[in-house]
Amino acid sequence: MLLNSKSTGRAGPLRLGALAMALGGCLAGTTALAQSNASGAIFGRVDAGGGATVHIENPATGFSRDVGVSEDGRYRAGALPVGTYRVSLQRDGQTVQTRDSVQVNVGTGTDVSFVNTSAATELTAISVTGTALPAIDVSSVDTRTVLTAEQLQRLPVAQSVNAAVLLAPGAVNADSRYGNAVSLGGSSAAENQYYINGFPVTNPLTGLGATTLPFNAIEQEQVFTGGYGAEYGRSTGGVVNIITKRGTNTWEAGGQVLYQPRALKATPRITYRPGDGAQLQGRNLRSQRTWQTTYSGYIGGPLVKDKLFLFGDYETTKSENNSYGYSNNTTRYYNENKADRWLLKLDWNINDSNIVELTGLNDSNSSYSNQYYYNGIQDIQGAYKGWQSQKNQGTAGTAPGGRVYVARYTSYITDNLTLDALYGKQHSDHVNLTSGSDCVYFADNRDSVPPTQRLQGCNISSSVAAPGAHDDTHGWHLNLEYRLGSHDLRAGVDRYDVESLNGSVTSGGVGWFYYDNPANGMVAGRDHLPVPPGHTGIVERYIFEAVGVAKVEQESQYLEDHWQVAERWLAYLGLRNEQFSNLNADNDVFTKQRHQLAPRLGLTWDVNGDSTFKVYANAGRYHLAIPNNVAVRGASGSLYLTQWGTYDGAPNTNGTPPNWNPIEAPVYANGADGTPPDPRSISARNLSAYYQDEYILGFDKQLAADWTFGAKLRYRKLKSIIDDWCDNRPFIKWADEHGVDSSGIAANCYIINPGKGNEFLIDLDGDGKLEDIKLSAKDIGLPEAKRSYYALDLYLEHQFSDKWYGRLDYTFSRSYGNSEGLMKSDIGQLDPSVTQDWDHAELMIGANGPEANDRTHQVRAYGYYQMTPEWLFGFDLAVQSGRPKNCFGTYPGSIPADMNYGNSYFYCDGQLVPRGSVGRLPWTYQLNLSTEWRPAWAGHNLAFQARVFNVFNAQTVQSIEEHGETGTGDTNLSYQQPLSYQTPRYFEFSARYDFSL
Known part of the structure; x- marks a missing residue:
């Protein structure tokens, strides 16, 4: 239900x-x-x-x-x-x-x-x-949605965990560049926590996505969108909690086939460039349609009746599609995708007082792509370019995959005392291989050479993944429950350690980017850098290496009390204490937060004393750990080198420039010269945890025997965030005021609390001695971090009776501030907690406004009708207003060259354009329908189902190019160009057979 x-x-x-x-x-x-x-x-x-x-x-x-x-x-x-x-x-x-x-x-x-x-x-x-x-459950103070296996089968939702999450009020799709990630309660998509049978399976590197499981193995999926108790932490978005199926005293088995035919998929929209109307996709759009097939099977039953049970499930999904990028000089991709998932669960009822659960699951997703040079406008395919093979990568790394093992023990020591203990571990290997990865990478960008005559490299990617990339999670928790009179007490401790080896390096070790000599004699974006005359052209040398091992140690302790204050009044009192430590590859702690206290308070009133009318309220504080991505980027010895020079003659066929002559010294972006930073200097010494406060007030009212109505007000306020800051000017000023030589300091990046005073240990003059530097919020120059979310949720629900079930939700919400949180969806940046937002003060001018995940209005209606024992019909309708639009351009003032971020500022045509002030994308509408037939002659064990997603084939724009200017300040012809649309209409057919052995 x-x-x-x-x-x-x-x-x-x-x-x-x-x-x-x-x-x-x-x-x-x-x-x-x-x-x-x-x-x-x-x-x-x-x-x-x-x-x-x-x-x-x-x-x-x-x-x-x-x-x-x-x-x-x-x-x-x-x-x-x-x-x-x-x-x-x-x-x-x-x-x-x-x-x-x-x-x-x-x-x-x-x-x-x-x-x-x-x-x-x-x-x-x-x-x-x-x-x-x-x-109505008058004993709860939180905001949750629970779906059972029965509903997941009856409703026309895609067979994925996050597709079900979107049924929860206030849940919206995150930016399409993050895959199928979800934003809950106005937070960024990297602020959610996912659990399977009590073990955390969230992507430890970025916080985006989670290890998943065969869809038919889900018994219940619980989504907390706010107000959850002290047992839960490490989340400022929501919590997704999955319980798997288990065996029973009856041997049962079944299988299912799902098929999405290419022939019944609608054709994607053609994209045009707004600046000049140029068509960016050609005649062969129909070839981009995908087919997909899923096979699954399960078996479960008693190994020993009433004592030992087994349940197993296996699922494999295959799909193929063709795709290509924009313009007449692009790449065509022939993609083969596969996902293999299995789950095996053993349940042992030792006796009525002791239970053991053992869970093993595997989530492996892989893709292989053959790539060709392609003219997308004329639909002309060129020579073979190469191949790419990925495993457990997914879109933007949001499909971490992996293998999970969990052991859980429950002991009912007495009627009033219960013990719950768990240990689990997860390992994920990440592979991203390409052809030509040992070739020098180069790009021929000369306008004087026709596109068909430009040199082409043997590699297909500018960077390759770090060999041996992986994520590991292991940890345990211990909980005790004790009933003492009118108090139900619960206490617990846990410890989870996560480790990631990740990163990337330039393919072939070095990259070269060729350009014609600039007409004004100056290198674009380097106004101080003239080009010597008499040379064939200019070329930029590029080297990027960012590979590291990162670790996070997470500990917590909590205590909570559900106190029956009076016959109709229940109070919830909770306190959570969390500790986070981030370590580099040498196991040196570079930042930690201790004693992060998070009180949680709640109250419910059973107004009539018969569970037909409930009023409730809660308030709480919620902390978030820094993801491993921060250490990989900030605590490792990254190298980011660029250097301009000239060349003479035709570029060599291997991509290297003939007669290369540098015209500047190497430039290391943000001081990334390959030297590992001193762990004491990576972050502020007084770093506070990332946290927010939340307040909820609501009621649930039974209208009739099968009808329930409710409303709640939610308010969230981000109180402290963690991000990197890359401005050396305040340090130079401090050094000047304190008589310290600062000539050797570069624009390095430091992990700080933006908008607050921070303390640092930094070697300013290169003498090996760390200076103790205290900078106030005014010295740093960044504004106070802001993100506020408020929402009104209304719902009307009809419980399943008289052959039908239905629910209607409406949410009015605003997510407003100068920071989305861990992510920056405006530009699809995949760097949690190291976004470009806070790198220097000029980037934050005009940053206050409606956030990327803001959807002012949302309507969700879904349900099903059991017309007869043989026929079932379901529907799912989603309507929501569009996200805000921005205009990013160049900063009209002066910024040091090594800090200039080109077209990343809230300025266009020299004028300030505050966040979200350009307007909004259109409203989106999507209707899904399904029908199921269980023929009586098969004992209703055989089911044929047909589903159609996006019935009216609405292909509304979901995200756009938001840079109004190029990096040189010119008008960007691609400004407001669609980057993604709603998925075109498609059909899914399935056959399922369940039987008892």
Whole structure:
């Protein structure tokens, strides 16, 4: 079922009068609830509870627990594996009442209360089937959405984790250059945390994306968009928590085939350059359409009945497509893609008090591309260019892949004390190989030479990945739950270490870029650099090397209390303490944040005392660790060299310039001369963690037996960020004021808290002695970091009954400030926490405005209709307003050459153009439809399904080129050129067969 701060819906009315009297009070009362990232809870009230026992059993696995009822009539069973349970009230060894089909969802509590039992005692072993439970979970203070395997199958959403995440209110697609990443609650796409069976699987290098699993192995997917408890951290966006399927006492198996035919895919839009109307894509757009096939199969059952269970799932996806870039001198790609995923899970019920879970999964994605020179306008294919092979890379590195192993142990030590322990590890290898990677890289950009006669290199990429690139994560957590009267206490500690070897080097070791002699005699972008006359042309030498090993050690401790203050009032009190340490390749700590305290507070009011009307509020602080990408870029010995010179004669066929004559000394961008920085000088000494505060106020109201309505207000404010800063002018000024020689200092980059005072240890004069330098926020010259998100969420939901389910969400929101957070989606920059935004003060002039992930209006409606046992129909509608547009250009003032970022400033035509002031992209609309047929002659075990995505083939622009000027200040003819559109309409057909052995 899909839930949002509530439990499952109600069953139909009961006809027996005595039975109605016995159960009429079941909606009254609640109790405290502690959450877990891989389990749920059952709780409730019992009339005259003293001496009674509540028996909880999962019929599918034989797992059971007996929980005593306290003198005040309350009981609670926590840390229950998700699933469907039978709950019985027992007195003196006899069953008084039984509730069947009690659904336990991850991280939620299900209220099963037994009241007015005096009437029920005359009805021995009364059994109520269905989900006759309150529609609203009055025990939670967070904002969550839970989807079950059943809904993921019935709704027409793509078979991916993030496609389901987008059903949560306030979730939007991030910039297309980040793959299928998602922004939650106005945060950047790199600020979310992903878990599988309690183990974190988020991409440790960038925070974008996560290791995934076979889609049909998902039992429940939980999405927190705010207000989550102290157990969760390392996230200022949202939390995605996945629980996998497990075996039961019945051997079951099945298989599925999904096919997306190329012939039924709509043709992509033609792109034109706005400046001159030139067509940038040619006649063969239909060849870019993709076909895709997915095969999957599963098996699960008991190795030992009621004790030991196995579940396995395998999925393989293959696709092919052709694509090419813009202009008449580009590349055509013939792409073959493959993803292999498997999951194997063992569950061992040692006894009713001890459970062991073992999970292994693999996520491997690979691609192979043959590339040809291509004229995209005339649709003329040229000579073979080369090949590229990638593994666990994905779009912009957002498909990290890898192999994961998790062991989890749960012990119900007493009725009131539960232990939960977990250990897991993950390893991901990243491969990016190209043909010609040992060739010198060069690009012939001479306008005097026709494009067809320009020299072509033997390599196909300017850089190649670091050999042996990988990510590793390993760690553990230990949690204790204890019930003490009206308090449900939960405490825990964890430790996770992540390591990445990553980076890239120039293909062939060096790059050469050829140009004609400039008409004005000056090198473009180097106004101080004249070109000597009498030479054939000019050439730029380029070397880039950024390879390093980075490590992050993450520790936390938390304590939380769900306190039943009064009959209708529940208070949540939580405190989380986090420690982050970032290390370089030599295991030297270059930055750390200790004792990052994050209080979490919440309150719920069961207004009517019957779980039909809930008012809730919460406030909390949330911290985020610096991703490994920072150390790879900032703590390693990066080399970024450029040097202009002249050449005479025709360029050599291997790309090297004849008679190369440098006309300037090597220029090292931001001081990156290959020397590893002193770890003490990489970041500010007093660096504070990245964190934000959040406040939520909302209500949920039952309108009728199957209808629920709700609203909530959310406000998030970013309080501190971490990014790099590359301005040496404040240090030079400090040195002048303190009589220190600063002649040797370059524009190095340092990790700081932008907008605040920072303390540094830096060798200014090259004597090996580190100067203790304190710079105020005014000295540094950067504005205060700002990002505020506020939203109003409204929803109306009809629980599944009368053959149909439906939900309607509307969100009004604004994400406003001068920093998106870890990312910079305006230009698709993939450098979390080292964006160009804060590199020097001029880049931040005009930066305040609506952020890239701001979507003012969002409407989401989805549901399904079970017309007959054989026929099911589903729909999913998404409507949202467009993102803001910018105009980036050159800065009209003076900036030192080694700090000039060309066309990266909020200026166009010499005028300030503040963030988001150019307008917005168009609204987007997308409707998906599905139908499923389960023929009766196959016992409803065979299912044929057809889905159509983007029914009306809306191909609205999703992102654009936002540089209004070139790096030399000229008008950019490609300004506002579309970079991506909505995916054209496509169909997906599937056949699925499930059976019992």
